[in-house]
Amino acid sequence: MKKMLRTWIQDLGNCLYPKICPVCKSPIRTWNRFLCYPCHKNLAYTHSWKMNQHPMHAIFWGRVPIQRIDALFHYRKNSPIQTILHRIKYHHYPELAEELGRYYGNYLAKSGKYQEVDWLVPIPMHPKKERERGYNQATCFAKGLSESLKIPIHQNIIHKSMISNSQTKKNRSERNRELAQSFSLNPRFRRKNQHFILVDDVLTTGATLDAAASQLLKIKGAKVSIVTLAVVI
Ligand SMILES: [Zn+2]
Structure with missing residues (x-):
């Protein structure tokens, strides 16, 4: 009633x-x-949360050990997901990221696949860039996920320590090295044997998530999973 x-x-x-x-x-x-x-x-759901391991897991093979990877939608050019990601990032739509996080979190909660997770860790932005945008879209998305999954967010474990200059003249390995150096682990985080979900808006080459996961994996007994809104696959 x-x-x-x-x-x-x-x-x-x-x-x-x-x-x-x-x-x-x-x-x-x-x-x-x-x-x-x-x-x-017109959205293409991955349904990855119903599978033991989705093919997108292969993005990280031979790079960093990742427990689970889930994305809600396949990224398609000229489809609604492209507009959604663009609006979230550039049109001041943080509430849309949160709403999608809540919606998606319900699927993940029902799957029971993240019951053992300790923290949601949104991929950090450089503080200056975040001030300019007014929010970090990964944090907004994580807030929605946190409500549905009942897993707390930790925003102070890894830091983004510098802004890359123009990347146009660098090759991929130079860009990846610079990216890896731009993340650092907060030495004051001392809890061992924690399982983290790294949260980002979109998974493309995995370079950013790889760099951030490598920092978390410096913590003794740490496990890392990844949850994104979309995946380019
Ligand atoms: Zn519409």
Whole structure:
């Protein structure tokens, strides 16, 4: 009865102040969706949380040991996920990242695959860059995940210590070396045998997540998993 009443109130609220689809800007008819129906049906879910190991795990083979990797959507050019990621990053839409985190966290919680995890660790941004943007989209996404998964966020274990200059003239190994040096571990974090989920918006080559995971794995007995909103695969 309570649930019915809540649904009715939410539906009424949605009629009076319709939620707007962040991709196409048309009204969203169903209160519990983050996108309108036509945009939502063009998203490609990975369903990785239903599998023991998704093929995206191969991105890290021979690099760093990662326990589990999950991404909610496959990244497709000119699809709603491209617009979502762009809006989250450049259009001041932190609440969309949080909402997606809550939505996705429910799937991950139901899968039972992250029950043993101690901390969610959003990939840090350089403080100056974060001040300019006003938020870190990975932290916003992690906040939503944290609500659904009931796992606390720790934002002070790894730091981003410098901003890379123009990367255009550097080759891939120079870029990766610079990236690896840009993350550092907080020496004051002393808990051993912890399982961390590194959280980021998108997994592409894995270079950033590799660099951050390498720092966490310096902690004795540490385990690292990765959760992203999208994966380029
Ligand atoms: Zn739409």
